[in-house]
Amino acid sequence: MPTESTYPKLAIPDVDLWTFLFERKDRAYPDYKVIYVDADTNRSYTYAQVRSTALDFGTGLKSVWEWKKGDVLAIYSPNCIDTPAIIWGTQWAGGILSPANPGYTADELAFQLKDSGAKGLVTQKPFLKSAIEACKKVGIDEDRIILMGDERDETMKFKHFSHVRNLAGTSRYRKTKINPSRDLAFLVYSSGTTGHPKGVMLSHTNIVSNVSMLVTGEGKNLSWKGGINNEGDKLLAFLPFFHIYGLTCLIHQAMHAGLTLICMSKFDLAKFCEHIQTHSITFAYVVPPVILQLGKNPIVSKYDLSSIRMMNSGAAPLTKELVETVYNRLKIPIKQGYGLSETSPTTHTQPWETWRTYIGSVGRLLPNQTAKYMSPEEKEVPAGETGELWLKGPNIFLGYLNNPEGTKNALTEDGYFKTGDVGHQDKEGNFYITDRVKELIKYKGFQVPPAELEGILISHPDINDVAVIGIEDHEQATEVPRAYVVPKKGVKGGKETEKRIVEWLGQKVASHKRLRGGVRFVDAVPKSVSGKILRRVLKEMAMEEKKGAKAKL
Structure with missing residues (x-):
């Protein structure tokens, strides 16, 4: 049987975002409450x-x-x-x-x-x-x-x-x-395996429902007043506002709850720590590479981060070791959450009080949602068994813009969204995400579609064939793109050629899509009979290479 959220069902207001935020009757905080502050200029x-x-x-x-x-x-x-x-x-x-x-x-x-x-x-x-x-x-x-x-x-x-x-x-x-359930509030672009980003159609109801759901997940712990100067909770915002994580969890949640959002234009570790100290930040949404730096980078010791009461990590799984390393060093608790562009985004979050009990879990299913884990044959699997996570609720997107085929593949006729993420739930209702069905590479929370990079690389004069996969970079706590290249006849596959290809691609794509995993030269790209790249084989090759490198140490 599908799992229903254990939280009480919410009454989602049938209104557009303007009405939800600016014409509400239940706003507790005053007009003069400061909501958004520029971290550098204090504007x-x-x-x-x-x-x-x-x-x-x-x-x-x-x-x-x-x-x-x-x-x-x-x-x-x-x-x-x-x-x-x-x-x-x-x-x-x-x-x-x-x-x-x-x-x-x-x-x-x-x-x-x-x-x-x-x-x-x-x-x-x-x-x-x-x-x-x-x-x-x-x-x-x-x-x-x-x-x-x-x-x-x-x-x-x-x-x-x-x-x-x-x-x-x-x-x-x-x-x-506005018709809240049908009219779009946002078109956010999520990279697809087809090589081009997909326009994710999010309605006003999608965002209104997700902000309402966040109130259940975080609300009782985050307040508009209290603390040292009765200024309430202060959130540090470096996660990009062009991504749904920043749009909903930062911009919308801050306005709805009356929280103060200290805005950084981009992430810089020293500035991140300095702003926590200067502004007495109490809560931060983060990603695993930031957690890694907090646990290991010596620069962190120069700052007083004691005002932080909790951090929430999303975008990729966190290891127990990493969470404990940061807690032992800084005494900052770190819980996890889960979501996708298509779910507006937050579907799960760990309760603050159980962050340490279930490290590794993305938490409990937020209100008004139904979830089930499905086998490759699309049969539901029982609790404890691994499957692909499917979700249903008022926060599920309306479809992909100009892409009926993609929409049909992602949404079932009865309203479930196939997340493409693999995991399981335990008997206590905690959810775990362990792998991805999708071939997308996740670099520091950014999605990198291999097909897009392959489409560009194949036009390089030195390349005959190419496949791109994500490999784990443990030092950065993230995946990075690596290209497996069949060089043109007469082209020597060595360091010089690798450098040339990496720099050439770097000029054609955004920073997060660069070949930080380097280039490996192969005689042939492994493919199925139908011509599909067998990325699994390449990942096995990468694992063998890694084992070989360790053996030589």
């Missing part, structure tokens, strides 16, 4: 300032750009405290947000802009060159590129988002009516 937004800025931007979109319901606005930027107001202003105007990785090349950004049908782009000044190039490729006019953040364009050619407002003053614009 900030209160609840009231976010609302008024969003409203100005939303009316401006309708007035200046004649924004229509369903129009897509893309954001191409590192973390910025302007992002929330832009998100909710766009949604007030009936729009959909599609955040893009600021590490994308112009070609990678152009794909997302074209696939999503974006009508405009918000970026920051240092990213203008790639933004302009990408927009030119897909036919977005330059006057539809606007800036966010502290830097302005001195040429005045590109407006700051705060200047996109209804200057007439007399025209009245109303909030666009």
Whole structure:
């Protein structure tokens, strides 16, 4: 039998995100509560300032750009405290947000802009060159590129988002009516094994339900008031806002609960520790490579991290050894959670009080969901046995944009999402994720599709055939991409050729897709009769190589 959540069922409000956040009757914290703070400059937004800025931007979109319901606005930027107001202003105007990785090349950004049908782009000044190039490729006019953040364009050619407002003053614009369960709030892009990212369609109800579910998982432990100066809990935000983990768990949860979010534009270990000490951070969402550095890097000892009450790790499994190493060194408890872009994202989290009892578990199933583990033959397996995790609930996405085949393969007729992740549950209701059905490589929480890299590498003049797999890098506590290359006749497969290939690819893809696992030269890429790459064989080769290297030590 499928497993139902053991938490009490929630009444999910049938409203859009603007109504959920800004027209609610149960908000406990005041208008002047500071919600978003820039970690470096201390520039900030209160609840009231976010609302008024969003409203100005939303009316401006309708007035200046004649924004229509369903129009897509893309954001191409590192973390910025302007992002929330832009998100909710766009949604007030009936729009959909599609955040893009600021590490994308112009070609990678152009794909997302074209696939999503974006009508405009918000970026920051240092990213203008790639933004302009990408927009030119897909036919977005330059006057539809606007800036966010502290830097302005001195040429005045590109407006700051705060200047996109209804200057007439007399025209009245109303909030666009939204069907919460059908109308999209976000189009986030999740890499697929086909070589191109897939647009994950998330409705307003998907996000509203997941924020409500997070209240059950974290709510009683995170508060808007209390602590040293009665400022309440403070969360440190370095996880990217272009990813659903950052969008829901950081941006939306902070606004809903009245928590203070200290925003870092990107991760840097020394700054991470410094901000915890300076701002008295009490909680942080992290990923395993950060946990690894907290356990081993000597720089951490220079800072006082004692204000942290708990960390939550997601994106990849954590070992018991790593959790205990950090706890023994810093006395910081670390619990785990689980989720995917397609689930808005959080489906499981460990209760704070049992973080140490069930290390290795991703926790309990959050409210309003049903789960089951399925065999390769799609038969349900009993508790304790391994299978692929299938999930059902109000947080499950509506499908992949422009990809009916992908949607059909991911969603069953009765509403289950096939996660592609393998694991089991124990008799106490704790869930474990042990492996992936999917071939995606997860580098520090980023998804790297092997087929995409193979498609680019095959065009290299020195390569006859190629396959890419993820190999475990224990020093970084993450997978890294490695290419197995059949060189062209006459090309010597050595260090020089490897360096040439790695550097060549590095110029064509975002940083997280680089061949950090290097290149291995082979006589042939193992394939099935139908021509499918047998990555399992390559992984076995990598394991043998690793054993051989250890034996020589």
